[in-house]
Amino acid sequence: MSDMTMTVSGGSGAEEALRFHVAEDHHPENATLLGFWLYLMSDCLIFACLFATYGVLGREYAGGPSAKEVLELPIVAVNTTLLLLSSITYGFSVLEMQQNRRGPMMAWLIVTWFLGAGFITLELTEFTHLVSIGAGPGRSAFLSSFFTLVGTHGLHVTSGLIWMIVLLVQVGKKGLIPANKRRLMCLSMFWHFLDVVWVGVFSFVYLMGVLS
Amino acid sequence: MSDHAQHAHDDGHHESAHDGVDQIHVSLKGYMTGFAAAAFLTILPFWLVMSGAFSKTGPADAFILLLAAVQIVVHMVYFLHLNAKSEGGWNMLALVFTVVLVVITLSGSIWIMYHLNQNMMPSMMKDVRSLP
Numbered sequence: 001m002s003d004m005t006m007t008v009s010g011g012s013g014a015e016e017a018l019r020f021h022v023a024e025d026h027h028p029e030n031a032t033l034l035g036f037w038l039y040l041m042s043d044c045l046i047f048a049c050l051f052a053t054y055g056v057l058g059r060e061y062a063g064g065p066s067a068k069e070v071l072e073l074p075i076v077a078v079n080t081t082l083l084l085l086s087s088i089t090y091g092f093s094v095l096e097m098q099q100n101r102r103g104p105m106m107a108w109l110i111v112t113w114f115l116g117a118g119f120i121t122l123e124l125t126e127f128t129h130l131v132s133i134g135a136g137p138g139r140s141a142f143l144s145s146f147f148t149l150v151g152t153h154g155l156h157v158t159s160g161l162i163w164m165i166v167l168l169v170q171v172g173k174k175g176l177i178p179a180n181k182r183r184l185m186c187l188s189m190f191w192h193f194l195d196v197v198w199v200g201v202f203s204f205v206y207l208m209g210v211l212s
Numbered sequence: 213m214s215d216h217a218q219h220a221h222d223d224g225h226h227e228s229a230h231d232g233v234d235q236i237h238v239s240l241k242g243y244m245t246g247f248a249a250a251a252f253l254t255i256l257p258f259w260l261v262m263s264g265a266f267s268k269t270g271p272a273d274a275f276i277l278l279l280a281a282v283q284i285v286v287h288m289v290y291f292l293h294l295n296a297k298s299e300g301g302w303n304m305l306a307l308v309f310t311v312v313l314v315v316i317t318l319s320g321s322i323w324i325m326y327h328l329n330q331n332m333m334p335s336m337m338k339d340v341r342s343l344p
Binding site for chain 2: 033034037038041044045048049051052053055056073074077080081084087088091092094095098185189192193195196199200202203204207208210211
Protein backbone atom coordinates (compact mmCIF):
# COMPACT_ATOMS: atom_id res chain seq x y z
CA MET A 1 0.00 0.00 0.00
CA SER A 2 1.38 3.34 -1.01
CA ASP A 3 1.62 6.01 1.60
CA MET A 4 -0.31 8.60 -0.26
CA THR A 5 -2.04 8.28 -3.58
CA MET A 6 -3.69 11.15 -5.28
CA THR A 7 -6.15 10.89 -8.11
CA VAL A 8 -6.28 13.82 -10.41
CA SER A 9 -8.35 13.76 -13.55
CA GLY A 10 -6.61 14.53 -16.80
CA GLY A 11 -7.88 17.89 -18.04
CA SER A 12 -10.35 19.80 -15.91
CA GLY A 13 -9.23 18.74 -12.46
CA ALA A 14 -10.96 21.57 -10.63
CA GLU A 15 -14.47 20.16 -10.22
CA GLU A 16 -13.30 16.65 -9.38
CA ALA A 17 -12.65 16.20 -5.73
CA LEU A 18 -9.15 15.19 -4.79
CA ARG A 19 -9.12 11.88 -2.99
CA PHE A 20 -6.40 11.05 -0.53
CA HIS A 21 -5.62 7.69 0.92
CA VAL A 22 -3.38 8.14 3.88
CA ALA A 23 -1.62 5.19 5.43
CA GLU A 24 -3.15 5.84 8.85
CA ASP A 25 -6.66 5.52 7.44
CA HIS A 26 -6.83 1.85 8.11
CA HIS A 27 -4.74 -1.21 7.95
CA PRO A 28 -5.81 -4.26 5.94
CA GLU A 29 -7.05 -6.47 8.74
CA ASN A 30 -6.05 -9.74 7.17
CA ALA A 31 -2.52 -8.66 6.48
CA THR A 32 -0.94 -10.63 9.33
CA LEU A 33 -2.54 -13.92 8.40
CA LEU A 34 -1.88 -13.41 4.69
CA GLY A 35 1.69 -12.38 5.40
CA PHE A 36 2.21 -15.41 7.56
CA TRP A 37 0.80 -17.59 4.82
CA LEU A 38 3.34 -16.09 2.40
CA TYR A 39 6.10 -16.91 4.88
CA LEU A 40 4.85 -20.49 5.01
CA MET A 41 4.93 -20.68 1.23
CA SER A 42 8.55 -19.50 1.21
CA ASP A 43 9.30 -22.09 3.88
CA CYS A 44 7.68 -24.59 1.56
CA LEU A 45 10.31 -23.71 -1.05
CA ILE A 46 13.09 -24.45 1.46
CA PHE A 47 11.60 -27.87 2.01
CA ALA A 48 11.18 -28.35 -1.75
CA CYS A 49 14.93 -27.82 -2.17
CA LEU A 50 15.69 -30.26 0.65
CA PHE A 51 13.29 -32.83 -0.80
CA ALA A 52 14.90 -32.40 -4.22
CA THR A 53 18.34 -32.87 -2.65
CA TYR A 54 17.16 -36.01 -0.94
CA GLY A 55 15.50 -37.19 -4.15
CA VAL A 56 18.81 -36.86 -5.97
CA LEU A 57 21.14 -38.15 -3.24
CA GLY A 58 18.83 -40.53 -1.40
CA ARG A 59 20.19 -43.63 -3.09
CA GLU A 60 23.91 -42.76 -2.90
CA TYR A 61 25.00 -44.96 -0.02
CA ALA A 62 28.79 -44.75 -0.61
CA GLY A 63 29.13 -48.31 0.66
CA GLY A 64 27.36 -47.35 3.87
CA PRO A 65 24.02 -48.55 5.19
CA SER A 66 21.02 -48.25 2.90
CA ALA A 67 17.71 -46.64 3.78
CA LYS A 68 16.16 -50.07 4.17
CA GLU A 69 18.78 -51.06 6.74
CA VAL A 70 18.70 -48.03 9.02
CA LEU A 71 15.16 -46.63 8.87
CA GLU A 72 12.80 -48.15 11.39
CA LEU A 73 9.16 -47.84 10.43
CA PRO A 74 7.57 -48.65 13.86
CA ILE A 75 9.22 -45.53 15.38
CA VAL A 76 8.10 -43.43 12.42
CA ALA A 77 4.56 -44.80 12.72
CA VAL A 78 4.42 -43.69 16.36
CA ASN A 79 5.92 -40.32 15.43
CA THR A 80 3.38 -39.79 12.67
CA THR A 81 0.56 -40.67 15.06
CA LEU A 82 1.85 -38.16 17.62
CA LEU A 83 2.05 -35.36 15.06
CA LEU A 84 -1.38 -36.12 13.59
CA LEU A 85 -2.93 -36.21 17.07
CA SER A 86 -1.23 -32.91 17.90
CA SER A 87 -2.85 -31.42 14.79
CA ILE A 88 -6.34 -32.34 15.92
CA THR A 89 -5.73 -31.23 19.53
CA TYR A 90 -4.54 -27.88 18.18
CA GLY A 91 -7.81 -27.78 16.24
CA PHE A 92 -9.71 -28.30 19.50
CA SER A 93 -7.74 -25.43 21.00
CA VAL A 94 -8.81 -23.15 18.14
CA LEU A 95 -12.43 -24.23 18.61
CA GLU A 96 -12.25 -23.34 22.33
CA MET A 97 -10.68 -20.00 21.41
CA GLN A 98 -13.67 -19.23 19.21
CA GLN A 99 -15.93 -19.91 22.20
CA ASN A 100 -13.71 -17.53 24.21
CA ARG A 101 -12.98 -20.23 26.76
CA ARG A 102 -9.48 -19.57 27.96
CA GLY A 103 -9.01 -22.54 30.31
CA PRO A 104 -9.91 -25.35 27.86
CA MET A 105 -8.05 -23.54 25.09
CA MET A 106 -4.84 -23.50 27.13
CA ALA A 107 -5.39 -27.09 28.22
CA TRP A 108 -5.61 -28.30 24.61
CA LEU A 109 -2.57 -26.22 23.75
CA ILE A 110 -0.63 -27.92 26.54
CA VAL A 111 -1.76 -31.35 25.27
CA THR A 112 -0.55 -30.32 21.81
CA TRP A 113 2.77 -29.25 23.30
CA PHE A 114 3.33 -32.61 24.94
CA LEU A 115 2.46 -34.49 21.73
CA GLY A 116 4.92 -32.31 19.84
CA ALA A 117 7.56 -32.79 22.53
CA GLY A 118 7.02 -36.55 22.28
CA PHE A 119 7.62 -36.32 18.54
CA ILE A 120 10.88 -34.44 19.01
CA THR A 121 12.05 -36.81 21.74
CA LEU A 122 11.47 -39.85 19.53
CA GLU A 123 13.16 -38.16 16.59
CA LEU A 124 16.22 -37.27 18.67
CA THR A 125 16.33 -40.86 19.96
CA GLU A 126 16.31 -42.08 16.37
CA PHE A 127 19.07 -39.64 15.41
CA THR A 128 21.32 -40.57 18.34
CA HIS A 129 20.78 -44.24 17.55
CA LEU A 130 21.79 -43.67 13.92
CA VAL A 131 24.92 -41.75 14.93
CA SER A 132 25.83 -44.41 17.49
CA ILE A 133 25.75 -47.20 14.89
CA GLY A 134 28.03 -45.16 12.64
CA ALA A 135 25.29 -43.90 10.35
CA GLY A 136 25.77 -40.21 11.11
CA PRO A 137 25.29 -37.41 8.62
CA GLY A 138 28.92 -37.70 7.51
CA ARG A 139 28.66 -41.32 6.45
CA SER A 140 27.13 -40.97 2.98
CA ALA A 141 25.27 -38.60 0.70
CA PHE A 142 22.07 -40.43 1.57
CA LEU A 143 22.55 -39.83 5.30
CA SER A 144 23.64 -36.21 4.81
CA SER A 145 20.50 -35.39 2.87
CA PHE A 146 18.37 -37.46 5.24
CA PHE A 147 19.63 -35.65 8.35
CA THR A 148 19.29 -32.26 6.68
CA LEU A 149 15.72 -32.81 5.54
CA VAL A 150 14.37 -34.54 8.64
CA GLY A 151 16.48 -32.34 10.93
CA THR A 152 15.15 -29.13 9.37
CA HIS A 153 11.61 -30.35 9.92
CA GLY A 154 12.49 -31.24 13.51
CA LEU A 155 13.97 -27.77 14.01
CA HIS A 156 10.72 -26.25 12.79
CA VAL A 157 8.72 -28.38 15.22
CA THR A 158 11.06 -27.28 18.03
CA SER A 159 10.47 -23.63 17.08
CA GLY A 160 6.74 -24.35 17.15
CA LEU A 161 7.07 -25.76 20.67
CA ILE A 162 8.95 -22.68 21.88
CA TRP A 163 6.34 -20.45 20.25
CA MET A 164 3.61 -22.45 21.99
CA ILE A 165 5.19 -21.78 25.39
CA VAL A 166 5.43 -18.06 24.59
CA LEU A 167 1.80 -18.04 23.50
CA LEU A 168 0.68 -19.85 26.66
CA VAL A 169 2.41 -17.17 28.74
CA GLN A 170 0.84 -14.40 26.66
CA VAL A 171 -2.66 -15.87 26.90
CA GLY A 172 -2.13 -16.54 30.59
CA LYS A 173 -1.21 -12.91 31.23
CA LYS A 174 -3.48 -11.00 28.86
CA GLY A 175 -6.27 -13.44 28.14
CA LEU A 176 -7.89 -13.99 24.77
CA ILE A 177 -7.38 -10.51 23.39
CA PRO A 178 -7.56 -10.06 19.57
CA ALA A 179 -3.78 -9.95 19.28
CA ASN A 180 -3.46 -13.30 21.05
CA LYS A 181 -6.21 -14.80 18.90
CA ARG A 182 -4.31 -13.70 15.82
CA ARG A 183 -1.11 -15.24 17.17
CA LEU A 184 -2.91 -18.46 17.91
CA MET A 185 -4.19 -18.59 14.33
CA CYS A 186 -0.68 -17.96 12.95
CA LEU A 187 0.74 -20.75 15.08
CA SER A 188 -2.17 -22.92 13.95
CA MET A 189 -1.15 -22.42 10.34
CA PHE A 190 2.51 -23.09 11.23
CA TRP A 191 1.68 -26.28 13.12
CA HIS A 192 -0.64 -27.72 10.47
CA PHE A 193 1.88 -26.77 7.79
CA LEU A 194 4.54 -28.81 9.60
CA ASP A 195 2.17 -31.75 9.56
CA VAL A 196 1.78 -31.31 5.80
CA VAL A 197 5.57 -31.38 5.40
CA TRP A 198 5.74 -34.48 7.58
CA VAL A 199 3.30 -36.25 5.23
CA GLY A 200 5.88 -35.69 2.52
CA VAL A 201 8.71 -36.87 4.78
CA PHE A 202 7.16 -40.13 5.91
CA SER A 203 5.94 -40.97 2.40
CA PHE A 204 8.96 -39.92 0.37
CA VAL A 205 11.78 -40.67 2.79
CA TYR A 206 10.62 -43.43 5.10
CA LEU A 207 8.02 -45.51 3.25
CA MET A 208 9.67 -45.27 -0.16
CA GLY A 209 13.11 -45.65 1.42
CA VAL A 210 12.16 -48.90 3.08
CA LEU A 211 10.57 -50.19 -0.13
CA SER A 212 13.66 -49.58 -2.25
CA MET B 213 -13.92 -8.95 1.84
CA SER B 214 -15.59 -5.65 0.99
CA ASP B 215 -17.98 -5.64 3.94
CA HIS B 216 -15.05 -6.60 6.08
CA ALA B 217 -13.24 -3.43 5.07
CA GLN B 218 -16.41 -1.61 6.04
CA HIS B 219 -16.16 -3.03 9.55
CA ALA B 220 -12.62 -1.82 9.93
CA HIS B 221 -13.76 1.71 9.14
CA ASP B 222 -16.54 1.45 11.69
CA ASP B 223 -14.17 0.26 14.36
CA GLY B 224 -11.89 3.15 13.72
CA HIS B 225 -8.58 1.40 14.23
CA HIS B 226 -7.06 -1.84 13.15
CA GLU B 227 -6.52 -3.59 16.46
CA SER B 228 -10.13 -4.66 16.48
CA ALA B 229 -11.87 -7.97 16.96
CA HIS B 230 -12.16 -8.19 13.19
CA ASP B 231 -8.58 -9.13 12.70
CA GLY B 232 -9.41 -11.70 10.10
CA VAL B 233 -9.45 -14.32 12.83
CA ASP B 234 -13.22 -14.46 13.14
CA GLN B 235 -13.55 -14.78 9.41
CA ILE B 236 -12.01 -18.21 9.41
CA HIS B 237 -14.73 -20.77 9.56
CA VAL B 238 -13.81 -23.63 11.83
CA SER B 239 -16.05 -26.37 13.12
CA LEU B 240 -15.65 -29.52 15.12
CA LYS B 241 -17.21 -31.47 12.28
CA GLY B 242 -14.64 -30.13 9.82
CA TYR B 243 -11.71 -31.03 12.09
CA MET B 244 -13.06 -34.51 12.77
CA THR B 245 -13.72 -35.19 9.08
CA GLY B 246 -10.18 -34.06 8.26
CA PHE B 247 -8.71 -36.12 11.06
CA ALA B 248 -10.57 -39.29 10.02
CA ALA B 249 -9.50 -38.86 6.39
CA ALA B 250 -5.90 -38.07 7.36
CA ALA B 251 -5.73 -41.04 9.74
CA PHE B 252 -7.01 -43.38 7.04
CA LEU B 253 -4.58 -41.97 4.46
CA THR B 254 -1.71 -42.41 6.92
CA ILE B 255 -2.55 -45.88 8.18
CA LEU B 256 -3.16 -47.34 4.72
CA PRO B 257 0.35 -46.78 3.27
CA PHE B 258 2.06 -47.68 6.57
CA TRP B 259 0.07 -50.91 6.75
CA LEU B 260 0.76 -51.75 3.11
CA VAL B 261 4.52 -51.27 3.55
CA MET B 262 4.92 -52.74 7.04
CA SER B 263 2.83 -55.83 6.35
CA GLY B 264 4.96 -56.48 3.29
CA ALA B 265 1.92 -56.35 1.00
CA PHE B 266 3.92 -54.21 -1.37
CA SER B 267 6.71 -55.70 -3.37
CA LYS B 268 9.49 -53.26 -4.03
CA THR B 269 9.20 -49.99 -5.99
CA GLY B 270 7.36 -49.35 -9.23
CA PRO B 271 3.59 -48.98 -8.77
CA ALA B 272 3.97 -49.07 -4.99
CA ASP B 273 5.98 -45.82 -5.03
CA ALA B 274 3.42 -44.16 -7.26
CA PHE B 275 0.60 -45.30 -4.97
CA ILE B 276 2.36 -43.96 -1.84
CA LEU B 277 2.95 -40.61 -3.54
CA LEU B 278 -0.67 -40.48 -4.66
CA LEU B 279 -1.91 -41.11 -1.11
CA ALA B 280 0.49 -38.45 0.19
CA ALA B 281 -0.83 -35.93 -2.35
CA VAL B 282 -4.42 -36.66 -1.36
CA GLN B 283 -3.54 -36.36 2.32
CA ILE B 284 -1.83 -33.01 1.75
CA VAL B 285 -5.01 -31.72 0.08
CA VAL B 286 -7.06 -33.01 3.04
CA HIS B 287 -4.77 -31.18 5.49
CA MET B 288 -4.95 -27.99 3.42
CA VAL B 289 -8.73 -28.00 3.29
CA TYR B 290 -9.71 -29.22 6.76
CA PHE B 291 -6.80 -28.06 8.95
CA LEU B 292 -5.45 -24.99 7.14
CA HIS B 293 -9.00 -23.94 6.12
CA LEU B 294 -7.88 -23.10 2.64
CA ASN B 295 -10.42 -22.25 -0.01
CA ALA B 296 -10.53 -20.11 -3.12
CA LYS B 297 -12.14 -17.24 -1.22
CA SER B 298 -9.92 -16.92 1.85
CA GLU B 299 -8.00 -13.62 1.94
CA GLY B 300 -9.70 -12.60 -1.26
CA GLY B 301 -8.05 -15.40 -3.19
CA TRP B 302 -4.48 -14.36 -2.38
CA ASN B 303 -3.88 -17.45 -0.25
CA MET B 304 -4.80 -19.70 -3.14
CA LEU B 305 -2.78 -17.66 -5.61
CA ALA B 306 0.34 -17.89 -3.44
CA LEU B 307 -0.23 -21.60 -2.98
CA VAL B 308 -0.63 -22.27 -6.69
CA PHE B 309 2.56 -20.33 -7.40
CA THR B 310 4.40 -22.28 -4.71
CA VAL B 311 3.13 -25.61 -5.97
CA VAL B 312 4.34 -24.77 -9.49
CA LEU B 313 7.81 -23.93 -8.11
CA VAL B 314 7.87 -27.05 -5.94
CA VAL B 315 6.93 -29.30 -8.86
CA ILE B 316 9.57 -27.70 -11.10
CA THR B 317 12.25 -27.98 -8.38
CA LEU B 318 11.46 -31.57 -7.50
CA SER B 319 10.75 -33.12 -10.87
CA GLY B 320 13.41 -31.03 -12.60
CA SER B 321 16.16 -31.96 -10.14
CA ILE B 322 15.33 -35.64 -10.03
CA TRP B 323 14.84 -35.93 -13.77
CA ILE B 324 18.04 -34.12 -14.73
CA MET B 325 20.22 -35.74 -12.08
CA TYR B 326 18.87 -39.18 -12.96
CA HIS B 327 19.86 -38.73 -16.57
CA LEU B 328 23.20 -37.27 -15.55
CA ASN B 329 23.82 -40.39 -13.48
CA GLN B 330 22.91 -42.55 -16.45
CA ASN B 331 25.35 -40.69 -18.68
CA MET B 332 28.14 -40.79 -16.13
CA MET B 333 28.11 -44.56 -15.77
CA PRO B 334 31.60 -46.12 -15.67
CA SER B 335 31.10 -47.63 -19.14
CA MET B 336 30.34 -44.18 -20.45
CA MET B 337 33.36 -42.71 -18.71
CA LYS B 338 35.61 -45.09 -20.62
CA ASP B 339 34.30 -43.69 -23.89
CA VAL B 340 34.89 -40.17 -22.69
CA ARG B 341 38.46 -40.98 -21.70
CA SER B 342 39.22 -42.57 -25.06
CA LEU B 343 38.13 -39.46 -26.88
CA PRO B 344 40.99 -37.63 -28.63
